[in-house]
Amino acid sequence: MVAEAAFSNPFSDKRVEIDRQIVGADDTVHWEATLEPLLRKLGEHIRSLEKAGGIVINRDGNEEVRAIAVSILFYVFHRYMERFDSLIVEQVKAGDESCRAPFAYQCLEDLTRYGFEHADACRYVAIFYQVRRAYFFISKGLVGESPCMKRLRAQLWDNIFTHDISWYEGCLWNRMEDFSTLLLGETGTGKGAAAAAIGRSGFIPFNPNAQKFEESFTRAFVSINLSQYPESLIESELFGHRKGAFTGAIEKHEGIFSRCSPHGAIFLDEIGDVGIPVQIKLLQILQERTFSPVGSHDQLRFKGRVIAATNRPIDSLRRDGAFRDDFYYRLCSDIITMPPLRLRIRETPRELDMLATHLLERICGHELQLPIVAKLKEDVGKSYAWPGNVRELEQAIRRIMITGTYTGDTAAVADGDVALSHAVEAGNLSAKELVEKYCRDLYETYGNYGEVARRTGLDWRTVKKNVQSEE
Numbered sequence: 246m247v248a249e250a251a252f253s254n255p256f257s258d259k260r261v262e263i264d265r266q267i268v269g270a271d272d273t274v275h276w277e278a279t280l281e282p283l284l285r286k287l288g289e290h291i292r293s294l295e296k297a298g299g300i301v302i303n304r305d306g307n308e309e310v311r312a313i314a315v316s317i318l319f320y321v322f323h324r325y326m327e328r329f330d331s332l333i334v335e336q337v338k339a340g341d342e343s344c345r346a347p348f349a350y351q352c353l354e355d356l357t358r359y360g361f362e363h364a365d366a367c368r369y370v371a372i373f374y375q376v377r378r379a380y381f382f383i384s385k386g387l388v389g390e391s392p393c394m395k396r397l398r399a400q401l402w403d404n405i406f407t408h409d410i411s412w413y414e415g416c417l418w419n420r421m422e423d424f425s426t427l428l429l430g431e432t433g434t435g436k437g438a439a440a441a442a443i444g445r446s447g448f449i450p451f452n453p454n455a456q457k458f459e460e461s462f463t464r465a466f467v468s469i470n471l472s473q474y475p476e477s478l479i480e481s482e483l484f485g486h487r488k489g490a491f492t493g494a495i496e497k498h499e500g501i502f503s504r505c506s507p508h509g510a511i512f513l514d515e516i517g518d519v520g521i522p523v524q525i526k527l528l529q530i531l532q533e534r535t536f537s538p539v540g541s542h543d544q545l546r547f548k549g550r551v552i553a554a555t556n557r558p559i560d561s562l563r564r565d566g567a568f569r570d571d572f573y574y575r576l577c578s579d580i581i582t583m584p585p586l587r588l589r590i591r592e593t594p595r596e597l598d599m600l601a602t603h604l605l606e607r608i609c610g611h612e613l614q615l616p617i618v619a620k621l622k623e624d625v626g627k628s629y630a631w632p633g634n635v636r637e638l639e640q641a642i643r644r645i646m647i648t649g650t651y652t653g654d655t656a657a658v659a660d661g662d663v664a665l666s667h668a669v670e671a672g673n674l675s676a677k678e679l680v681e682k683y684c685r686d687l688y689e690t691y692g693n694y695g696e697v698a699r700r701t702g703l704d705w706r707t708v709k710k711n712v713q714s715e716e
């Protein structure tokens with residue numbers, strides 16, 4: 246069970262359940278409280294195995310040997326977990342110079358003492374650090390208790406470690422560069438935060454001689470908002486340029502692809518806004534993994550992962566020929582759809598209080614207890630659709646601070662969800678209209694037929710017919 250716990254997604258209900266089963270706790274006990282008794286119990290088992298001379302770790306061992314090896318990894322990982330967490334905080338403050346981590350060397354020694362080979366132990370230390378970073382950035386960057394937010398966090402975890410971390414630790418840890426990600430969802434739903442969590446959680450090797458990780462994760466995430474640049478400048482922003490490459494190129498310029506570390510990720514935001522010529526150039530670099538700065542013949546290699554995002558409906562962009570299919574297929578190893586705020590609130594009404602309190606703390610620190618959240622709820626009313634999502638909520642809090650009130654964004658496009666719920670309440674929709682409207686609203690939110698089909702239990706073609714019924 247410990248081996249199973251070690252390899253399961255920490256944001257999944259399954260993991261919580263296994264932890265409870267191991268220590269025999271029922272579901273009234275908070276799962277974090279189960280960890281300490283679990284580690285105590287495990288420590289006792291490992292010590293008694295050691296005394297009996299029973300720990301033999303080898304890669305080709307049978308299932309039992311593997312389970313013991315994984316349990317030891319789980320045990321050692323938890324003994325050093327807090328120190329990895331402190332290293333993350335220290336590294337954030339220190340910036341791009343990798344901090345020394347002598348404790349990680351001790352962790353490596355513990356693993357080799359238990360019988361892990363040196364190279365494997367080095368890899369595990371790097372994975373331990375990566376696991377803590379992923380946990381840290383996903384849980385801190387994307388808060389929320391609604392089921393759709395829980396699912397999102399679990400999805401982000403799988404995006405980093407695949408859905409079976411034993412595959413990742415066994416063979417994929419250094420082969421993730423072609424695992425691209427497409428983030429979909431409305432504006433302000435946290436696509437940037439999700440991309441940063443993925444980018445900062447890549448595998449960074451441990452260097453035992455220097456007693457530090459080879460690179461600071463602060464260098465591991467670079468982003469570019471593609472809608473900010475005119476087409477004539479994008480190439481130079483992406484690939485860089487040589488001094489004198491064109492009129493106005495008075496200095497050499499490093500592009501975003503050369504700034505991205507081999508252990509990191511590049512975030513191409515607003516990918517749905519770029520024209521076909523830029524899509525072709527990006528497709529080329531993603532395929533060949535090499536590029537040349539403008540005005541230069543040097544061939545530079547790009548090794549990081551690619552994350553792209555758009556708040557535009559990707560299916561209709563593809564249908565209209567504005568987004569190339571070959572480019573789409575290069576980007577879609579994983580597609581993650583961010584839930585809109587109204588869905589979160591609909592699933593779990595206290596999500597609004599929780600998120601607003603979180604944002605309020607981010608704006609003015611922990612000390613200040615302002616009655617803003619209650620005022621916000623009173624002013625916008627229960628069925629407000631939050632078209633600008635979390636970004637709008639953040640600004641709504643600031644607006645209340647400045648003016649004392651926030652009544653919502655009336656200029657935003659009339660929201661389907663609200664209109665639908667009003668029509669349902671009024672009882673004046675036929676079943677056919679209801680299904681059509683519901684499909685259209687979901688499609689507007691999620692941007693692809695597959696997701697609507699999954700949510701409604703309808704066939705893909707039926708969904709498409711319903712969505713297009715108004716066109």
Ligand SMILES: Nc1ncnc2c1ncn2[C@@H]1O[C@H](COP(=O)(O)OP(=O)(O)OP(=O)(O)O)[C@@H](O)[C@H]1O
Binds near residue numbers: 437438555635636639
């Ligand atoms: N679940 C969340 N928990 C905490 N903060 C969040 C969450 N979702 C979004 N935010 C915050 O909301 C703001 C907007 O998020 P972000 O910029 O990532 O949105 P986006 O989806 O990339 O928007 P756009 O499509 O307009 O670029 C950021 O400050 C982000 O930290």
